[in-house]
Amino acid sequence: MQKGGQWTASLRLLSHGHEDFIGAVPELLKQINVGVFGTHFTMSLVELALTEAGMNVSDYRLYRINHNKVLKFGNITVQFYSTSHSVPESLGIAIKTEDGALVYAPDFTFASNTDPRYQTSFGNMTEIAKDGVLALFSESLGAANIGRASNDYQLIYAVNEILQNSKRVIFSMFSTELQRIQKIINLCVQNNRRVAIIGKKAQKTINIAVKEGYLQIPPENFVNLKYMTEENRNDDADLAVIITGIRHEPYYTLQRMCNGVDRLIEIKDDDNIIIISQPTTGTEIMAQKTTSLLHRHGAKVTVIPKSMLMSSHADSEDLKMLYSIMKPKYVVPIIGEYRHQVMQKQIALEAGFKEENVIMLENGIKITFENGRLLPEREKIRSGDVLVDGSFVGDINEIVLKDxxxxxxxxxxxxxxxxxxxxxxxxxxxxxxxxxxxxxxxxxxxxxxxxxxxxxxxxxxxxxxxxxxxxxxxxxxxxxxxxxxxxxxxxxxxxxxxxxxxxx
Incomplete structure (x- = not known):
């Protein structure tokens, strides 16, 4: 928080390694050098972000923890629990106070998982809930989801069929879905495919995942593509190409391949394209345009529907289960657009919470609890987008624009x-x-x-x-x-x- 022109904070707790949760860390550390806590994978990505920002990692206090770690800062105790999400070693965070715990539950599901790096630690959750939860700050992005798949079995079956009956196969995926990428790699290996992973901005994240063992590819199946030449078109029938990126990036790469301007791959009429990356808010038109362009070039296109994909965000049943475990006095919907938060409010009301115990907030609204009760006064602090450009950080009207x-x-x-x-x-x-x-x-x-x-x-x-x-x-x-x-x-x-x- 910036207060009176000065930045005030004591520490930063990171739940997981997605860009929207760690992307601002380099700029925040430039303003105030506080201790940063996160799991091994999350902190590996933070170190990469600092290095790319020209910052010396050794100048900062970066601490690796696991979900069983308990931190004490004066009279404040912080506990963690592991969550099931699309990236490994994701955490929920509980800050314990005299009036009960404040539990932060971002980006999670209760999907069953055999990989311990993606499992929910229910024991830690019940331990946190035992001493009472004052307020639960839970994500809302999946609140509207109904009838989503609880696993990726349908996806695996469909992809396996295509791999067995196609020449070159090209996947479009989000680089944040590491566990799903691993499943696709496993299928490719089972079908004796060589695998190439491309995605300019996402490549370093993928490299860290491979280096640290979070993504596993047999060396004999992994291939680094070289720029196309007259002799080499990177179009071997046993090749599987996984295009990775965030938001619009996989679609943009596919468009470049269609238009013959990509230096690694050019779409051919016997290619089979599998689009697993679901459009995010604001990219729907680009996704439709990309699919149309692929069809114009004669490629076989399979768009995996949402109903076949295991969600990375809590649906209504997940949220109700979270309420049941934590038994909070107050529910505060967070993350997602306001419509998503309204959906979670409705779920909380259906679960038995009173209207006054479901707290709806706008960005910049500060709430205060005293003696276990929510005070009616709500302070508005300065908030909004900040333009970050080189060494300048501030409101848009306070800096020289980049152009x-x-x-x-x-x-x-x-x-x-x-x-x-x-x-x-x-x-x-x-x-x-x-x-x-x-x-x-x-x-x-x-x-x-x-x-x-x-x-x-x-x-x-x-x-x-x-x-x-x-x-x-x-x-x-x-x-x-x-x-x-x-x-x-x-x-x-x-x-x-x-x-x-x-x-x-």
Whole structure:
């Protein structure tokens, strides 16, 4: 918390290693160097995040714990219990006070599991509940789920059938679903498949999981793909490719593969694509567009329905079971959109809680308990999005925006091309305008290189049966950025304008 311009905190307890739970740790530690506690896998990811932020891990107090650890800070005791989630060694957290425990229960299910790294420690939960729970802060993301699978058996059966009867198989998965990735790897190995895992941003997380033994791939089945050449297209019939990433990233990678701009894989009409990554909020349109694009390229596409996937978030029955174990005086729905929290409130009311004992909060609202009772006063603290840009952290109106910095430091490249979409040909351009970073002969060289590169990329897209304009613009921006960086060691803002005109 920031109070009077100063950051105040004593420690940070981490429940698990997903980006939305640990992503802010580097910035928080820059503001105030507090002790950070988490399980081995979680802290391995934190160390990676610190290293990527240019921070020295040894400068910070990072502590590895397990679910049986008990921490004491003055008159405060902290206990933990392990939970079943999509990443290993996830935790629930209980902060014990004189009036009862405050239990934090994020991202969990009560699904049965044979792997101890994904099991719920019910013994620890009952031990915490024995001394009384004042308030239960429980996740709400899965509150609306009804009839979800309690395991991945249907998924395993469907995938096994495809692996047995297909040539190259490509999976689209979220990198956060480590246990599910392991199940797919096991199936691939059973079917004598070589396995490649790709995903630029997620690769380091996967590497840690492999190195630490959280993902296990026999060396003889694991393959690192090399860039495609005329001789090597990475299209062997025994190859299984697992595309990983978060949010939109698996879909974006598939689009690049369809459009022939990915350097590792190009989608062919005898490929079998299995989409296991369910669209998250805000990515539904992109997911539908990706599926349509795959069909246009003739690939066989299997979209695994939600009903076949074991949920990573507590449904209504899980929440009722949590209430039954913890027996809290108050329930505070957290995590998810407000509609999800309303759904949990309804579940709590159905479970017998009184309306006044289910506390609905907005971001920034502070609640206070005194002598075991909720005080009616609710203080509003300053909250909202914070723009993080290099060494600047603060409200948007207090810092210089990144685009302005880039314009001042590295300039601008504008590429304008007129295209006849009906005839699929370039009518005029590409015309290149550059401001603020190169002059003289260097400018002419860069302009020619950018123009030639742009023309090649545009023509390659125009040659396709279906033109994906958004992907074309993205590819132009990516390729021009790399070319300009190579020629000038500058990273200007790239603006691409494609004008659709009808030639006469």
């Amino acid at each position: 302005r910095e880039m314009l001042a430091q590295d300039g601008l490249v504008l590429v304008v091309t007129s295209v006849d979409a009906r005839l699929k040909k370039i009518i005029a351009g590409p015309t290149v305008e550059m401001k603020g970073f190169v002059v003289g002969e260097t400018a002419e060289e860069v302009s020619r290189a950018v123009s030639q590169l742009s023309e090649e990329i545009i023509n390659s897209f125009l040659a396709k049966r279906y033109i994906d304009w958004a992907s074309l613009k993205n590819q132009l921006k990516e390729s021009i950025t790399k070319e300009v960086l190579k020629l000038t060691n500058k990273n200007p803002i790239i603006m691409v304008s494609l004008i659709d005109v009808e030639s006469k």
